[in-house]
Amino acid sequence: MAIIISHRIRDKEFGSAIPEEVRDILQRTARVALATPIASRGLPPGTRLLKVYATSVRGPRRIVYLLAVEPADMFLLFYRDKSDAVGANVSPKNPAFSAQLKKHLALLHEDIKANRIEVIEVKDQSA
Numbered sequence: 296m297a298i299i300i301s302h303r304i305r306d307k308e309f310g311s312a313i314p315e316e317v318r319d320i321l322q323r324t325a326r327v328a329l330a331t332p333i334a335s336r337g338l339p340p341g342t343r344l345l346k347v348y349a350t351s352v353r354g355p356r357r358i359v360y361l362l363a364v365e366p367a368d369m370f371l372l373f374y375r376d377k378s379d380a381v382g383a384n385v386s387p388k389n390p391a392f393s394a395q396l397k398k399h400l401a402l403l404h405e406d407i408k409a410n411r412i413e414v415i416e417v418k419d420q421s422a
């Protein structure tokens with residue numbers, strides 16, 4: 296399994312580089328068993344949204360992945376503080392989340408087509 300990150304989403308969520316501490320959090324949380332599915336319309340076929348809660352040295356975070364069911368790769372959409380307008384209520388009922396989700400899905404699609412992505416291989420978590 297891999298975590299795939301669009302360059303433009305990376306820039307919006309982290310700046311030009313993902314901090315090492317965040318890489319560890321992403322690898323630790325990129326598990327379907329830890330996630331809560333989010334119902335949402337307009338997702339690409341064969342995908343679903345997953346919400347994960349994480350704790351970092353900077354406080355609680357809300358992470359949203361788009362899971363490609365086959366080959367089970369995860370596309371990072373959001374990495375937000377829980378006090379952020381999106382992170383406070385990761386739900387389609389939140390207008391801020393819905394608007395940002397639409398934008399991030401478009402950015403992801405465009406960056407994948409242009410091969411502007413970063414891939415983080417998820418370490419074996421069975422050990």
